[in-house]
Amino acid sequence: MSDTILEIKNLKKYFKTKRGMLHAVDGINLTVERGKTLGLVGESGCGKSTVGRTILRLIEPTEGEILFEGKDITKLNRRQLKLVRKDMQLIFQDPYSSLDPRKTVSQIISEPIIANKILKSSQDIHNRVAELMSTVGLAARLFNTYPHELDGGRRQRIGIARALAMEPKFIVCDEPVSALDVSIQAQILNLLKELQAEFKLSYIFITHDLSVVNHFSDDIAVMYLGKIVEKAPAEELFANPLHPYTQALLSAIPIPELGVKKERILIKGEITSPINPPSECRFKKRCNYAHDKCDVHPELVEVSTGHFVACHLVGKQ
Amino acid sequence: MVKEKYTVGELKAFKKRSIASEVWRNYKKSPSAMAGLIVVCLLILVTIAAQVIYDYDTDIVQQDIMNRFKEPSLEHPFGTDHYGRDVMVRVLYGAKYSLSVGIVSVAISCFLGSSLGLIAGYYGGLVENIILRTCEIFMGIPSILLGIAIMSAFGQSLLVLMFAIGLVYVPMFARTARAAVLPVRDQEYIEAAKVSGVSDLRIIFTHVLPNAMSPIIVQVTMGVANGILTASSLSFLGLGVPVPAPEWGAMLSSGREYIRDYSYLTFFPGLAIMITVLAFNLMGDGLRDALDPKLKQ
Numbered sequence: 372m373s374d375t376i377l378e379i380k381n382l383k384k385y386f387k388t389k390r391g392m393l394h395a396v397d398g399i400n401l402t403v404e405r406g407k408t409l410g411l412v413g414e415s416g417c418g419k420s421t422v423g424r425t426i427l428r429l430i431e432p433t434e435g436e437i438l439f440e441g442k443d444i445t446k447l448n449r450r451q452l453k454l455v456r457k458d459m460q461l462i463f464q465d466p467y468s469s470l471d472p473r474k475t476v477s478q479i480i481s482e483p484i485i486a487n488k489i490l491k492s493s494q495d496i497h498n499r500v501a502e503l504m505s506t507v508g509l510a511a512r513l514f515n516t517y518p519h520e521l522d523g524g525r526r527q528r529i530g531i532a533r534a535l536a537m538e539p540k541f542i543v544c545d546e547p548v549s550a551l552d553v554s555i556q557a558q559i560l561n562l563l564k565e566l567q568a569e570f571k572l573s574y575i576f577i578t579h580d581l582s583v584v585n586h587f588s589d590d591i592a593v594m595y596l597g598k599i600v601e602k603a604p605a606e607e608l609f610a611n612p613l614h615p616y617t618q619a620l621l622s623a624i625p626i627p628e629l630g631v632k633k634e635r636i637l638i639k640g641e642i643t644s645p646i647n648p649p650s651e652c653r654f655k656k657r658c659n660y661a662h663d664k665c666d667v668h669p670e671l672v673e674v675s676t677g678h679f680v681a682c683h684l685v686g687k688q
Numbered sequence: 689m690v691k692e693k694y695t696v697g698e699l700k701a702f703k704k705r706s707i708a709s710e711v712w713r714n715y716k717k718s719p720s721a722m723a724g725l726i727v728v729c730l731l732i733l734v735t736i737a738a739q740v741i742y743d744y745d746t747d748i749v750q751q752d753i754m755n756r757f758k759e760p761s762l763e764h765p766f767g768t769d770h771y772g773r774d775v776m777v778r779v780l781y782g783a784k785y786s787l788s789v790g791i792v793s794v795a796i797s798c799f800l801g802s803s804l805g806l807i808a809g810y811y812g813g814l815v816e817n818i819i820l821r822t823c824e825i826f827m828g829i830p831s832i833l834l835g836i837a838i839m840s841a842f843g844q845s846l847l848v849l850m851f852a853i854g855l856v857y858v859p860m861f862a863r864t865a866r867a868a869v870l871p872v873r874d875q876e877y878i879e880a881a882k883v884s885g886v887s888d889l890r891i892i893f894t895h896v897l898p899n900a901m902s903p904i905i906v907q908v909t910m911g912v913a914n915g916i917l918t919a920s921s922l923s924f925l926g927l928g929v930p931v932p933a934p935e936w937g938a939m940l941s942s943g944r945e946y947i948r949d950y951s952y953l954t955f956f957p958g959l960a961i962m963i964t965v966l967a968f969n970l971m972g973d974g975l976r977d978a979l980d981p982k983l984k985q
Binding site for chain 1 (some may be wrong): 717745876880883884886887897899
């Protein structure tokens with residue numbers, strides 16, 4: 372498979388807490404195709420941001436392999452990692468805390484260029500920053516403004532420009548629009564799509580909002596408590612959700628039509644604690660269809676081409 | 689989408705004032721901060737002028753028993769002390785000791801303390817524990833006692849005094865810096881810098897330090913004030929700058945014996961200490977406000 376840019380194998384990240392091991396990410400397998408987008412969906416606390424940060428090794432994984440263009444980046448030392456990070460970038464959720472309040476827009480965008488010594492002369496750096504700003508749709512008059520003078524959408528554009536500065540091949544978008552107004556969300560999503568086409572970028576798009584990911588992703592993986600419960604091409608997942616959790620998530624998307632009554636599947640109860648989780652199906656306590664078999668956590672099995680589900684109900688039908 | 693092409697010349701036109709001039713512009717707006725700055729500048733000028741005008745041997749320490757305890761007058765605006773020395777001349781000349789002790793000792797403690805605090809706050813874990821616990825041990829010793837111990841171990845001189853006071857305030861700077869770093873450390877822009885391939889040292893100096901600076905700057909100006917007070921206290925106890933140097937604390941100490949009859953002997957050196965300390969505090973407050981870009985209009 373030569374067109375795979377990123378492959379995650381059995382990735383695990385446990386955090387030590389006072390009450391035991393917190394299984395934030397528990398044995399995940401994912402692949403991202405070059406130039407495609409993988410949507411990673413799940414509720415807050417399910418470990419999706421941890422996955423994103425572990426891919427960039429901002430968090431060291433407990434176990435597992437992360438193959439970026441065939442190279443296992445979990446084994447790289449600092450200098451090699453710095454080289455790889457030129458190709459991998461991160462767009463943050465909160466455009467307020469992801470920009471240093473004491474730096475001007477140009478200083479923020481030029482930071483990766485200077486840190487990696489890509490351009491030397493300040494003339495070149497200035498030109499490059501101006502070019503990046505126009506790429507992401509920032510007016511050049513904002514060159515020397517401070518982030519706090521700008522609105523959320525513009526701030527997020529700065530974050531995107533910074534991520535693009537090193538011409539990466541792969542970007543982890545960690546809920547890049549969830550802190551923004553709906554109208555601005557659309558602008559930023561369109562921008563990300565345009566950039567993907569222009570620079571042949573591959574994305575992992577982390578979000579809790581399925582309606583966002585629908586238009587954006589080629590494949591979608593649904594995460595629940597550190598595990599992937601369903602993984603399928605976007606259209607297939609929306610047309611034919613199999614896991615009870617995915618079905619519940621999809622039923623929560625509002626339909627923009629008057630008079631349509633939609634049946635909501637409500638998930639009862641609270642999310643199981645990720646600290647020392649039992650070996651049963653992680654979703655068992657909240658699942659409407661739970662039965663005896665669910666005491667063993669189901670494996671992710673392929674039910675149709677490209678459609679994987681981890682549920683005892685689905686495999687045997 | 690804005691798809692405009694700008695030349696470098698045009699971009700330069702958007703260039704705003706430099707950071708220093710920006711800070712100065714904000715600083716100017718506060719009258720109390722300006723008052724502090726003016727007093728500090730005057731003090732420095734006076735110190736330099738006093739070194740030029742007065743001769744240490746004849747004007748400062750030479751005794752004139754005929755003129756003991758002269759009340760303040762035109763000839764001796766602050767009066768004369770028990771050796772007949774002019775108090776005003778001694779106070780003006782003595783500014784040199786207080787200022788140099790205050791500034792040099794704070795430079796020492798700020799450099800050492802902030803570095804330790806930055807490292808502790810940024811790396812956390814074991815490093816943080818070792819640094820903080822050591823600081824706490826030192827903070828458990830009363831600062832005057834620690835100063836006395838260092839002074840008596842290394843002998844009495846201006847240099848040792850600076851060093852002693854500098855060392856005394858290291859833990860305070862370390863704790864202030866570390867506390868200021870904590871909220872900055874978890875910000876996403878630190879992660880962004882890491883992903884961008886910026887080295888730890890560079891992150892500490894270009895992101896962490898500027899954002900954690902305000903409390904440290906306040907601590908510096910308070911530290912200068914504290915340093916001056918501690919130096920005066922040590923001199924008052926006879927452990928600071930050796931007599932007959934006209935250090936303000938030492939002057940207070942020797943004037944104390946005559947406080948009932950000749951209170952001006954303690955009043956003027958005390959006033960000098962107070963004004964200096966106040967000026968540095970005002971300056972610190974103004975600087976902290978001026979350094980915050982969010983306060984800019």
